[in-house]
Amino acid sequence: MSSEVTTQDLLSIEGLSIVYEVDGETTYAVNDLNLSLKPGETLGLIGETGAGKTTTALGIMGLVPSPPGRIASGKVVFAGEDLLQLPEEQMRRVRGKKISMIFQDPMTSLNPVMTVGEQIAEVILIHEGVSRKESVRKAGEMLEMVGIPAARAGDYPHQFSGGMKQRVVIAIALACNPDLLIADEPTTALDVTIQAQVLDLMKALKTRYNTAMILITHDLGVVAQVCDKVAIMYAGEVVESGDIRDVYENTRHPYTKGLFDSIPDLDHTVGRLKPIKGMMPDPTDLPSGCKFHPRCPDAVASCATTMPEAVTTEAGHIARCLILKPMAEPSNRVQG
């Protein structure tokens, strides 16, 4: 925390709601989500499977498949512009150039009939207005940067291992030096040892280019390694967010507390694990009021009827929980 003038948010999501409508059934994937990120920051977006993390990411990128999916409301303000209002033509110029995204499964993320060099060069060619020759050269550079010899640019994806494929994917994502990189579970499909390598690579590149990053994951260990901030998602909304140390040490939302409690501790012997009781709610039939209330050990009567507003501390630590209200302080962003 420095005493500079507060820097402008790079990304600010306000009240984003995304639904999927299939065969008359509506799935509420993202519900009134709020999130913000400053330039160069790394945010870990944590949540269980089905919490809506990927849909949020797709929403930022404007890639929510449009027949079943629909942005119901909200704003995604990036560098001052609401991306949701941009026409497709302009949004395309943002993708790959200002905001890049990498997906979970490297085995299927690359086009099998194009060489890796071509796939990297393509993104450069589209956005940087250079000659084909130049784009090929730059593609080679990017390969080197992710630790793959440039001579392999003419090889096809199936000739690489899973970890190397993911590196290629990272090379594609960073080729145009984007301001924001969204990484959706980039290491989940990889072996643990490869995981570490890829994470280190991402950290190094992030520092080198000062890229902001949203790292979507369900693995708390990964978040601890790489992120500055963390946001916890449940049933399509962010229930707690803030500086990573602050959230770990001063956990405020009951769900987050439950998550941290369920991790077995290496230092102590434990008779039973402590999972959070109950299951994730059905996104087509969400609970009223606070969506966590059926599973919450601290729930009170009003939790079932009232949607909790965000409660912010002066350190920028936000949590959405009714029982925190009495302790609320008006948010003031002055750092001390």
Next chain:
Amino acid sequence: MHRFIVKRLLLLIPVLLGVSLLVFAIMSFTPGDPAQLILGENAPLEAVAELREEMGLNDPFVLRYARFVGNAMMGDLGQSYTSGRDVFDEIFSRFPNTLILAALGVIIAVLIGIPVGIISATRQYSMIDSGSMIFALLGVSMPNFWLGLMMILLFSVNLGWVPSGGYSDWSSLIMPAITLGTGSAAIITRMTRSSMLEVIRQDYIRTARAKGVAENVVINQHALKNALIPVITVIGLQFGYLLGGAVLTETVFSWPGVGRMMVDAIRQKDAPTVLGTVVFLATTFSLVNLFVDLLYGFVDPRIKSQYA
């Protein structure tokens, strides 16, 4: 790569031997005495017996088959019982006509099938999609010889635009080619559509969009290149099928091709012609399939790697 081609060509030999054995065995069940057939009903018994001896018809099966294969490899498929001429010459003189028809049929099928399949896939559930799927379904369900007859009825008999049969000039090609091509067009349309639909769902298409690639480039380059791979196999199969299916179309349009010759030969119990034609067409079919396999390996880098 060359080693692979040679290997596949070598593998073709046992298959072709098997085919010739199969067809030869089948044809050997033909009732009736060929020598009798050639000399006519009133020929004296000794003459028939002598001819049988000459033709080697009394030899054991294996010997006759070996003789057939030996001759066939040198281009001698025997002589027609009815005309006495070399079967191979007869086939060769008519094959170009069948080939033109089959080739045109495939071209029509591809020129219609692939674009319609792509459009259907990219506009799934739209009117265009439903419309083309209905047409494709009708095309697959229609007996092609009936289609030919209906076309003759409409365009030759009633409208007089094109000749109703025979091969007089280029306008004679139109109806037979369309008749042959319709069924294949329907199949290729369906195949292209389902392949595209599957490819569009893939992760790497999502990656391409996330890179900011324009949508038409995503479809026509990223998706199509992958979607067409299985379609190539189908096209090859269709060509082979057309070579065989031309039999019916040629009959309807009195087309001077190999298929019609075979039908006539069957009526006249001219076994060598039938045998020779089937073996010839089967060989052509196998070569076409081999070519398609090679093409497949060429186009899909994953397969290419296996054989490099």
Next chain:
Amino acid sequence: MSQEMTLALNETSAEATRAAPKKRSQWLEVWHRLKRNKMAMAGLVILSLVVLAAVFADLIADYETVVIAQNLSDRLQGPSAQYWLGTDEFGRDIFARIIHGARVSLMVGVLSVAIAIALGGSLGAVAGYYGGKLDNYIMRVMDIFLAVPSILLAIAIVSALGASLMNLMFAIAISSVPTYARVVRASVLTVRDQEFIEAARAIGGSDARIIFRHIIPNCLSPVIVQGALGVAGAILSTAGLSFIGLGIQPPEPEWGAMLSGGRQYLRHAWHVTTFPGLTIMITILALNLLGDGLRDALDPRLKH
């Protein structure tokens, strides 16, 4: 310890038997999905009409007097109140002949496919299950059959054995065997290596039991779909072969043969060729719709 094991084993076999009634509702599930597909249902309805026509053919039109008896004074008449679809070149009622023709087509179609499934399926199952050299030999032989376009093979067989209903059925069946061999073999290969087969062996299942209780049920779906489409193809082949004179012999009514007979009268009596052809198309269409619908209904991955 062994008491627990026995308990566990009993539970497993109880599970297994409990699994059986679930299977029945699986078919109901498929039926429900099929019902939702309107096109497939349309196909089923049309097909039922064809089957009914075939079954009650004799009631609708007497064979001897109406179908094969020639009536030259009435020849080549257009559709009228007396002859709904007109008469053919021998003065016979086309409608009646079409109805009786359904009998022949369906019989050849279904029987030839049944034979092909039985033969081809067995070959494919053996090849897939035992693998190795046996698989190789069987599939090489199948390749040889497949190297000849199936119509040509059928033509060769019929021309050698003589044109009759039996030979036609046999010829079409033989030329379809490789297709079913391939389909079944592919299914068997997919299932054979899955873990639940290993599990079945681990609790002591014999080869035969495994084949019948586990592998075959998984092969049913593609075979059913291919079978429906196969009947369509068989009917088309029957019509085609009869058209060139290699199939059902006159005076038996057969749709393709009727087309052939009416060919020379195309100019003035188009109805003789149009109606039988239309019937073929509608029947094939119905089978294709049903086949497509079955494919969608049986596909576990679809929609969810």
